[in-house]
Amino acid sequence: MASPRRQPRSRPETLVRRREILDAAVEIFGAKGYAGGTLQEIADEVGMTHAGILHHFGSKDQLLLEVLEHRDQADVANLEGQHIPDGMPLFRHLVATAFRNMQRPGIVQAYAVLSAESVTDDHPGREFFQKRYRTLRVEVAEAFLAVCDEQGVDDPQRVAEASTAILAVMDGLQVQWLLEPGAVDLGSASEFAIEAIVSAVLRPQPSPLAT
Numbered sequence: 001m002a003s004p005r006r007q008p009r010s011r012p013e014t015l016v017r018r019r020e021i022l023d024a025a026v027e028i029f030g031a032k033g034y035a036g037g038t039l040q041e042i043a044d045e046v047g048m049t050h051a052g053i054l055h056h057f058g059s060k061d062q063l064l065l066e067v068l069e070h071r072d073q074a075d076v077a078n079l080e081g082q083h084i085p086d087g088m089p090l091f092r093h094l095v096a097t098a099f100r101n102m103q104r105p106g107i108v109q110a111y112a113v114l115s116a117e118s119v120t121d122d123h124p125g126r127e128f129f130q131k132r133y134r135t136l137r138v139e140v141a142e143a144f145l146a147v148c149d150e151q152g153v154d155d156p157q158r159v160a161e162a163s164t165a166i167l168a169v170m171d172g173l174q175v176q177w178l179l180e181p182g183a184v185d186l187g188s189a190s191e192f193a194i195e196a197i198v199s200a201v202l203r204p205q206p207s208p209l210a211t
Contacts, residue, residue, distance in 0.1 A: 020046045022070045030110030061124040090143035098190030137163050162201045169193040
């Protein structure tokens with residue numbers, strides 16, 4: 001008697017399985033980096049084989065890229081149109097993201113590790129992070145320009161510098177927080193820095209560092 005044919009896995013089940021793999025990859029890559037974390041370790045986390053991971057993602061490089069996309073989608077999942085807002089709401093969104101990140105250290109750790117690794121030669125995530133920072137600088141600058149236009153401020157050079165500085169300070173604070181979470185309040189420190197940078201653009205003052 002022939003055994004019954006195995007029914008193909010339904011799409012919802014496949015999506016759930018892929019999400020489990022992505023979550024496991026975030027944990028492994030966050031703890032060991034891309035080079036140190038293996039597909040076998042990820043497979044063990046979800047009770048699969050190495051071949052099973054490749055069935056869903058094709059390669060380790062592709063899995064990494066989907067982990068990074070997964071992380072970015074999580075940031076905008078609750079926003080209208082799943083896109084960051086413009087103008088002053090963007091800066092409020094950045095502050096809210098910093099507070100939310102305190103509740104998801106695994107994702108923050110994976111991002112910090114992988115972004116740092118991406119500066120090395122031939123890293124598969126390098127192009128992703130280059131594009132990501134380029135896009136974020138533009139989006140933050142556009143938000144600044146919208147607010148500046150409302151308040152009659154015209155200083156494109158300061159806007160460009162402030163846009164870069166906001167991204168840098170947020171990522172730098174994440175590293176400090178990951179290293180010593182009890183000593184750094186990620187949400188409050190990020191809020192302070194973002195408010196200071198926005199104020200410096202909208203209401204510039206003589207530098208206290210000037211001699």
